[in-house]
Amino acid sequence: MEKRSIVAKFLALVSVLIVALIAIIPSVSAQIRFEILDQTLGQLHKILQTDTIVFAVLVFLFFFLMYGIFAIGLKQSKISGEKGKLTKNGKVIALSLAGIVILSTFFVRNNVLSFAKNTLAPQFNLFFAIILSVLIFMLFRWFGKQTFDKRPDMANVFGIFSVGLALSMFGAIGEAKWAEGLGLALIIISAVWLLVLIISGTAEEREDKKKKKEGEEREDEEEGKVGTIYGTVKDAVSGDPIRRAKVTATIEGHTYSATSLRDGTYHLYSLPQADNVVIKASADGYADFESDPINIRRDRRFDIAMGTEGRTYPVNLIVRNAVTGDNIDNEADTELYASPPGAPAPVRIPVGEHPGAGIWAVYRGNGQYEVNIVTDRPLDRQLSVTFGAKSPGYLDNTRASTVDDLRSPPAHCIIELMPDTGGARDVHVEVIDASSGDRIVDPGTKLYLGLPGATPRELTAGEYTDDGTGVYTVPEGTINPVFPMGGGTTFTLGASSPGYPSNNSALSIDYSAALQPIYQIPLGGTAGTFSITGRVTDSDNNPVGGARVEFNTHHADTNASGNYTISGIPNTEADPAATIKVSKADYQTATFTKGLNPDMANTHDLQINRYTFKINITDNSTGAIVDTIDDPYNPHPVTLPPGFNYMVELIADPVNGKFDAAAPPAERIFNIPAIAGFTPINFTITPDGNRATLDTAFTVAAEVTAALDIDIKMIDR
Structure with a gap:
């Protein structure tokens, strides 16, 4: 039993005892004898002063009263639950109020009555009674509405209590016995009625549980009977019926099946009643359907929505x-x-x-x-x-x-x-006169930002700063959004100024490389040269560092990120179909046809492919293959047990490269660095460059697991 339930029943018992104490009048007369009531309450008051246990109970009740007032005031205590029933917390509060209000009512009444008779002049008693009774009614009526805002029936009962309290007070002070008696009767009736309403919530809950249990028992009695599952199989998206869908239900090891008709309907007949039955469905072009477990009780409709195969x-x-x-x-x-x-x-x-x-x-x-x-x-x-x-x-x-x-x-x-450098990636530029080299200081100067090959856009005043001397700062927060889709890191920067021809794509800046302290944008005349920038990657889009990029007599090497810049190319070498060559050891040399325009940013990303070959390690005595390595640039360690004459053979890819038969011995060497004292061996290359074989076989003194070191030159076919 929950603690709150115990407290609620205890407080209910206290309230009943209090009501009974007030109601029991040792007289057959219908007239209520307040002298006996006063004596009884006086004795109770003495008990409360001497008996610590009863006093502790009173303090406990007042504690719950205070808790209810504050909780309701702060709207932190929801005392009404579903359908207006009191929660357990609400019952505790209401029962506490019922007991405390009755106790406080009679104590206050006696004290006020003594005050009125002993202090006020007789002619003021009636006036004082009216004022006090009205105030008491308003106070208790307001308190009842606030406390039982979700239980209008309990609020109304509390209103009757307020009327009774006001009448009782008016009658006692104004010496109107009829009002005093009527008020006391209303107090007793409303208190008992309120208590009945509080307890009835629990009775309703017990009744609900009883009905639920009876329903479950009736269902248990239905066991052994048969049922039917029927419904429609539809497309989950269009809602169209699905024809020839197979619907199954497995119960106690037996599978019941049906096929949907033209309108998508199906029926599974004569099914034994059972729990946790899973309905499955399958149809051509649709993903298999499986339901959550359901219970079968007589006839049941179960529609199936099937999604297409993903x-x-x-x-x-x-x-x-x-x-x-x-x-x-x-x-x-x-x-x-x-x-x-x-x-x-x-x-x-x-x-x-x-x-x-x-x-x-x-x-x-x-x-x-x-x-x-x-x-x-x-x-x-x-x-x-x-x-x-x-x-x-x-x-x-x-x-x-x-x-x-x-x-x-x-x-x-x-x-x-791009790393967030906190401003370290800001770009600083100065706009200069191309003829004199002097800075152009003009408030009408504008900057332009864009991607290579695209029309640059004019930057707004808030997207860059001007120090007033012709030097401008473009922050990284302005630059980075220029790369919205392609993942590139090169952008163009240009300028225009009154009295000068525009140069909207004057600079091509690789933002992934180290930035210059300050860039120059020349206006007027011709700069005379242009640049080519871009990035070199392999077939997996990985950067290729150390590659040579050439155009005519101009060249540059890529950095670790694969970026390159060829600058200082005369405008006269511009060509709409220029040839750019890329080469690097272990890679196929590649040529590209690109358009070069001195009036635009010439950014060209290039891709080259690595030479590939296969490594076969064989037993030289039997020719059996010991191991094969398909990726010579990332070789896995090879385990070589002793007792064999090992031979290594390299086989070039028939498409993308061959071994250089004319390479000197220093460019065709085999070695195993992990074996101390191992003497490097040269490869012999066939004239067609397709194969390279060790000059001599080798042995190992003890089993070793090590990586091979192969240095061999390859050339294009």
């Missing part, structure tokens, strides 16, 4: 630092975003959650994610999605890289985030 399209994302090229390994705080075409805003992708529909991602470690996009049916057309990310310490880039067709995504989709 398709999952995975995309591999890599989130990395746009400056260093390092992956951002921060699963806890990195947020991924996706934007389908025309989306008003990017949508966050849940990571680690598997809702089974929509889009979610799985973290694979080291900044790599597998994003799964689930469609309700296989795609029959191209669908592009743009991905982005946020991560602490980096500037947001929620539209970084686009997958043009989900049906054939690239091996990796790269999301590059």
